[in-house]
Amino acid sequence: MVTVSRPSPSALSRAGKRRPEPLWREALGNRLRLIRTHRRLTLAETAERAGISPQYLSEIERGRKEPSSEMIAAIVGALGMSLVDLTALVSDDLRRVQVVDLSRSTGHERGAASAGRDLDRTVVENRVWLVAA
Amino acid sequence: MVTVSRPSPSALSRAGKRRPEPLWREALGNRLRLIRTHRRLTLAETAERAGISPQYLSEIERGRKEPSSEMIAAIVGALGMSLVDLTALVSDDLRRVQVVDLSRSTGHERGAASAGRDLDRTVVENRVWLVAA
């Protein structure tokens, strides 16, 4: 099961300004969703555990909303992890975006895609954020 | 030159709930200040570069305000770095907090303090966030 989502319009609109990396809320949300889906947790139950509404969690995961630090902590707690791990993973994600971006001209990721492997990739700027289950 | 700042009251008030780590805005702000001071940049000029007010930057660095993702990006840009690096450093900081916390009973950090070495430590919960120039 591969979920495909696109960067938010705001991220795309900044392409003209040569913005090389996603915004915090985008990287955060993307990573939160990855963690949640990897743990086979539904959006609804995670939201309930975190004490927030499902629609709000949906928007956070999609980078549409800017959660407060307390909200981040609540979600992190509901996912049974820590802010340390989260920030580390977000950083890795962002670094991977840059790596993929740098290797674009080599067709590197194209090769990987054509290989049909399960991917856990995060890309941005006219690319697709792919999430592998 | 050692600047000493204390965790925000909100972080202290959560001690009773056994919160093991700082909030995102606290870790973020602390790290931003470390970066800025290491680069010998003043708060005022950094704020100007970022296009925000100095008082606002002050509050962000002190974990008092929750900056939007765009603000984070602006500050990061003003510091001449990237969100990748920032999140990695924040994660390291948070991990260090845990390490120090775990080694508390061994008096490890006491030994280091008594050695008079320049420290770049981040601690929380009834401890002091020490920033070495």
Add this chain to the structure above:
DNA sequence: CCGCCGTTCTGCCCTGGGCAGAACGGCGGG
């Protein structure tokens, strides 16, 4: 069809982001 999932929409309350102006205190230098 149904139920479950996630998403989007609408409308809302009210919090707080972010600012400007002012004042404060610390520090170093003349």
Add this chain to the structure above:
DNA sequence: CCCGCCGTTCTGCCCAGGGCAGAACGGCGG
């Protein structure tokens, strides 16, 4: 002493948006 610079806090303000509830939508599998 004064001054300038630094960072912080305070006050007051505008308004953006956090976060929600209810509703509706679309996708998917049984």
